Amino acid sequence: MTRISNMTLRCFFRLFASVMVVSLVSSCSTTKRLGPDDVLYTGVKKIEIVGADNQKVPGSVKAKVETAVDVAPNNYIKALKWRYPFPLGLWVYNNWPNPEKGFKHWIYEKLAEEPVLVSDVRPQLRTKMIETELDNSGYFRNTASYELIYNKKNPKKAKIFYRIETGPGYLLDSIELLPDTCHLYHKIDSLARVSTYLKPGNRYSTDSLSVARTKITNSLRNLGYYFFRPEYIEYLADSTITPERIALRMTIARNTPKFAKSRFRTGDITVYVNRNQGGGTPDTTVTRRGTIIRMMPSKLRTGLIPGCVTFREGKTFSVSDMNRTQTYLSRLGIFNYINIEAIPDTTSATPTLDVAIECTFDAPYEASIEANVASKSNSYIGPGVTVSVTNRNLFGGGEQLRVGLTGAYEWQTGHGSGGSMFNSYEIGINSSLAFPRLLLPRFIGLSRRNLNWTRFTLNADLLNRPHYFNMAQFSASMNYDWQMRRYFTYTFTPLKLTFIKMIRTTELFDSIIGANPAVGLSFRNQFIPQIGWSMIYDRAMNRDNLINVQASVAEAGNLMWTLWRACGVRGEKRLFGMPFSQFVKGTAQVVYSRRLSGENWLVTRVFGGIAHAYGNSAEVPYSEQFYVGGANSVRAFAVRSIGPGSYHPAGDRDNNFDETGTFKFEFNVEYRFPIVGPLHGALFLDSGNVWLLKDDPERPGSKLEGSTFFKDLAVGTGVGLRFDISMLVLRADLGIGIHAPYDTGKSGYYNMRSFKDSLAFHLAIGYPF
Numbered sequence: 001m002t003r004i005s006n007m008t009l010r011c012f013f014r015l016f017a018s019v020m021v022v023s024l025v026s027s028c029s030t031t032k033r034l035g036p037d038d039v040l041y042t043g044v045k046k047i048e049i050v051g052a053d054n055q056k057v058p059g060s061v062k063a064k065v066e067t068a069v070d071v072a073p074n075n076y077i078k079a080l081k082w083r084y085p086f087p088l089g090l091w092v093y094n095n096w097p098n099p100e101k102g103f104k105h106w107i108y109e110k111l112a113e114e115p116v117l118v119s120d121v122r123p124q125l126r127t128k129m130i131e132t133e134l135d136n137s138g139y140f141r142n143t144a145s146y147e148l149i150y151n152k153k154n155p156k157k158a159k160i161f162y163r164i165e166t167g168p169g170y171l172l173d174s175i176e177l178l179p180d181t182c183h184l185y186h187k188i189d190s191l192a193r194v195s196t197y198l199k200p201g202n203r204y205s206t207d208s209l210s211v212a213r214t215k216i217t218n219s220l221r222n223l224g225y226y227f228f229r230p231e232y233i234e235y236l237a238d239s240t241i242t243p244e245r246i247a248l249r250m251t252i253a254r255n256t257p258k259f260a261k262s263r264f265r266t267g268d269i270t271v272y273v274n275r276n277q278g279g280g281t282p283d284t285t286v287t288r289r290g291t292i293i294r295m296m297p298s299k300l301r302t303g304l305i306p307g308c309v310t311f312r313e314g315k316t317f318s319v320s321d322m323n324r325t326q327t328y329l330s331r332l333g334i335f336n337y338i339n340i341e342a343i344p345d346t347t348s349a350t351p352t353l354d355v356a357i358e359c360t361f362d363a364p365y366e367a368s369i370e371a372n373v374a375s376k377s378n379s380y381i382g383p384g385v386t387v388s389v390t391n392r393n394l395f396g397g398g399e400q401l402r403v404g405l406t407g408a409y410e411w412q413t414g415h416g417s418g419g420s421m422f423n424s425y426e427i428g429i430n431s432s433l434a435f436p437r438l439l440l441p442r443f444i445g446l447s448r449r450n451l452n453w454t455r456f457t458l459n460a461d462l463l464n465r466p467h468y469f470n471m472a473q474f475s476a477s478m479n480y481d482w483q484m485r486r487y488f489t490y491t492f493t494p495l496k497l498t499f500i501k502m503i504r505t506t507e508l509f510d511s512i513i514g515a516n517p518a519v520g521l522s523f524r525n526q527f528i529p530q531i532g533w534s535m536i537y538d539r540a541m542n543r544d545n546l547i548n549v550q551a552s553v554a555e556a557g558n559l560m561w562t563l564w565r566a567c568g569v570r571g572e573k574r575l576f577g578m579p580f581s582q583f584v585k586g587t588a589q590v591v592y593s594r595r596l597s598g599e600n601w602l603v604t605r606v607f608g609g610i611a612h613a614y615g616n617s618a619e620v621p622y623s624e625q626f627y628v629g630g631a632n633s634v635r636a637f638a639v640r641s642i643g644p645g646s647y648h649p650a651g652d653r654d655n656n657f658d659e660t661g662t663f664k665f666e667f668n669v670e671y672r673f674p675i676v677g678p679l680h681g682a683l684f685l686d687s688g689n690v691w692l693l694k695d696d697p698e699r700p701g702s703k704l705e706g707s708t709f710f711k712d713l714a715v716g717t718g719v720g721l722r723f724d725i726s727m728l729v730l731r732a733d734l735g736i737g738i739h740a741p742y743d744t745g746k747s748g749y750y751n752m753r754s755f756k757d758s759l760a761f762h763l764a765i766g767y768p769f
Contacts, residue, residue, distance in 0.1 A: 030074075030087050030115070031156035032094040038156070039118040043073045043083055045149045045159035052168040058203075061137050061166070068129040069162055071121045074113055078598075089113025118148065123160050134166055138204035138246075140239065141167030170204045173245035178252065184261050185252075187223060188233070191216045192250065204246045209235055224263035224316040226342055226353060232256040259344070259351075264317040267345045267352040271305050273298065276336070276361040290355070298361065301397035308332070309357070317342065317353045329359060331451035332398040332436055336362035366390045370765050384408030398436040405429055406461075428461035438480055452482040468509040468657075471523070473623065474499045487539040491532075493554075498528040499578070500621060512658075516698040519658045521619040527580040528621055530556045544595035550588070556624075557582030561615055573616050582616040585609070585624060591769050599680075601672045605769045609664040612693060622657065626664035626690045628714065631762035632769065633666060634686040636716020636735035638760060643690040645712050646701035648742030661690030663704050665713075668769060672722070682720035684733070687713045689741055701742075715739040716760075722767070729767060735760040 031040050049065060051057045072078050075087040093112040099105045127144040134142040144164045151157035177192055178185040192198050195215065197208045213233040220228045236249040269290025274280075280295030289306035290313070308328035310321045322340050329338050337360040345352040370386045388404030409425035432455055439454045456478055463471045477496035483489045502525055513520030532554035540546050557580050564573040572579055587609040594602045613620045630639035642648070644661035666688030675681050689712050691704035701708075720733035737758035744751045752758035 030090040030094055031154060034115065034117075034156055038115075039148070039150075040157045041071070041073050041116045041118045041121050042151070042157050042159050043076070044069055045161040048161070048163045050163075050165050052166060055169075057166055061134070061139070064133045064137065065130050065162075065164060068133055069123075069126050069160070071116070071126075073116050081597075087113075090115060118158055118160070121160065123148075123162075127162070130162070130164055134164070136206040138170045139166040139168070140170055143167075168244050170239060170244050170246050172198075172200050172202050172204060172248055173242050174200060174247045176247075176249040178250055182261075183263060184220075184225065184228075187220060187225075188216060188250075191219050198248075204237070204248075218319075221319040224265065224318070224351075225260070226264050226317055226319065227257070227260040227262075229260065232260060262351040264342075264344075264351045264353045266311050266313055266315050266317045266321075267348065267354040269309065269311050269313060269355045269357070271309065271357040271359065273300060273305070274358070274360040276363055299364075299393055299396035301395065304332070304397050305329075305359075311355050325357065328451065329357075333400065334362055334393045334398050335359045362392060364392055366392060394433070400434045400436075401431070402434075403429070403431045424463070424465040426461065426463045428459065430457065430459040432457040438482060440480075452480070455479040455481065465509075467506060468512075469505045469523075470503040472501045472503055474501075487537055489536040489538070491534045493530065493532040496528075496530040496532065498530070498623070499526075500528070500623065501525050516658060516696070518619055518694075518696045518698065519622075521617075522622040522625065522660075523657075525578055526617075526621065527575045527578050528556050528624070529560050529575070529580055530554050531559065546593040548589075548591040548593075552585075552587050554585045555583070556580075556585075557616055558584075580616060581613070581621050581624075583611055583613040583620050583624070585611040585620070589769075599672075599674045603668075603670045603672060603769070605666070605668040605670075607664065607666040607688075610693070611662045613662075620662050622660065625660035625662060627660045628664065628666060628688045628690055631731075631733065631764040634688050634714050634716055634735075635684065635718055635733050635762055635768070636686065636737040636758065636760050637714060637740075642714045642741060643712075644699060644702035645689065645691045645704070646708065646741050646743075647699040648740075658699065659690075661702070662693045663691045665689065667713075670768070675721075678723055678725050680722040680724055682722060682733070683717075684720065685715075685717045686735070687715045689713050712741040713739070714741050716758075729765065731762075731764045731766065731768070733762045733764070733768075735762070 034040060047065060047069065049057050049062060073083060074090050075085075076083045089111060090113055092108060093114060096108055096112070097104070098108045098112070123146040127146055130144040131142055134140075134144075142165060144162065147161045147163070148158040149161050151159075175192075175198055177189040180186050180189060192212070195212050197205075197212045202208070210230070213235075214230045216233065217228055217230045232253050234251045234253050236251060238247040238249075239245070241247045271290060271292045273292065273294035275295045275298050280297065282293050283296045285292045285294075285302070287302075287306045289309040290311070292305055294300060308325060310324045310328070322342070326338055326340055329335060337358070339358045341356045341358075342353040343356055345354050367389050368387075371384065384407065386404055386406045388402055390403075391401040393399065394401045406428045407426070434453050434455045436451055436453055438452045457476065459473075459475045461473045463469075463473075475496065475498040478494055480492045480494070481489065502523060513523060532552060534550070534552035537547070537549040539548075560575065560580055561573060561582055574580070587607070589605065589607045591603065591605045594604075596602055609626050611620045611624060611626070627640045628634050628643060629637040629641045633639075634642070640657070640659045643659050647659075649658060666686070668684065668686045668688075670682050670684040672680060672682050691712070692699070692702045693704060695703045701712075715738040716735045717738060718733055718735040720731060722732075723730040736755075737752045737760070739749055740751055744753050746753065
């Protein structure tokens, strides 16, 4: 087997070397196999678009022309609009024999690229396409021509030069609407009058006319005309009345069926609820929102389905009611199939649509597992896993109970004579109970437009660092999640209580925090009673621009401090015999995504955070402080391996619990592009650090200073791969350090000790931001 493998490998390198030699020796080999009348197409030389009287041609029209002639030549990367100078595929096609089978045949099939000929491009047909596009855009007196620009060194190669004269753009002069003889025509006329396009002076465009009638149709379908379609509206255009002007008349197509002109009202509403396993015994319940027929046994709270149905019997039928009902039922998270049908009632004297809603329960339980791994060139490895089980419908009202187990550990390979040293681990259990409604007094008015949640959580974590400490953390919280406006989601936490307990400490840890009192105070046993608020603004401004803004504010201990003070308690105030923390904390993040072309995106992220302790606390708790590094931060550095500021612990010790801060800034830029199928790539640049708001003599250079801010930013770049199958994204990132904010012994901005030590590899699930 070894002999065959070595022979195959040598054959491969020999073939590859031969290909490279041929490509270097024969400069004209890319046209060797072309026929006498064939010409190799090497791209578009230029597209010259001239408007009438040198008037500016709109960008949308130019884009249509460019699309009509957009044919990729050989060795061309369409996403970058770049023709790279090494046509390996053409060289192989023209100079390498193609045996019927064998390894050489496999190599040929993988590397060879058939030439793109001018005859394949069919430039004469392209000019006809351009003229048609210009006609549709209102430029009726246009001309389009092309010219082949031959390569001076090789006349078998040519680029194409396109010249287009648009002629004058015809404008809408008059618009004649429908006669106001019925309710349908009246509504169409009303909608046409408020259209932004159907106004005199706008340039004639078939695309714009199509968009206008689609918008009119969508509005009509919300006014009871459920079966009306855009193609039932027609336009008659006359350009002979006024020069370079279009007289437009709107008409209804002759073949429009009678029922499409009928205005329907909502009839009987019936909801069918099927079991996940199928079968069962039907049980009928009549409610004010319709009849519910569900297959028993099943768990379903009586008012849950009616609360999601927006149809009303006797009300004008609206497609918006269909969409809202579908959305509300989907948000419950308990159905895997939802279908809504409108069925004409043939027995009714007036046009009526009965509504049939069919829902099928999803499996009651859902299990998930998430894993990630971080590996750095200093031999540290840190995998983690989260396993969770969710009950989707605990009490029959869409309540979700989730219980999860988390585990993470880190070790250092090649340490000492033993070869491996276990370093630390973290385990935890977290649970949450979520109700799909706000549990508030009835007199508080709530919008039913969006699904709101009340969540109760209970968590416990144990962090073990064998050489330093064992720390336990318990927390309980209550949250309200709601959405009042289309793009805004809010979360209010009226109560979150966290208890931190140091179970065990070592002499080494005691000596470290003894030398640094500020770090020691952040690790003390304490309660953290918090009230918080957060907001998410998530909007697609258009198909090419996305923005996500997140902000949060939290305070701890202020209410309790006020109550204790009102009761006359002086000095340090305690809860159940333990001091409680008092601080304020705020964070803000902006993520902006811009589509460059196709599925090529440029994503930018800015994050800032600040925390300040006062009153009952001298330091912000360790768990509430900021840190940088890791798979979702500055990826060229491990978690908590830089900062605060220019501070860096002396030596290569294993702990990094003093590398946190109370002020954080991060900036990330990532270019995401497709490779093959679900495999995507990324190029990224990360920068950031944490600082202290108060000076700490034991950590020199850690305080936030304007004069050293930019110098203190850690900077790294890198490349990544993403396997994106929509439901799951597996991510691998290789970070490369450029600048460390601390003294590395190297001068200059690039101060990494070595290229090997500047590498950090991360495996994770999901995009970093």
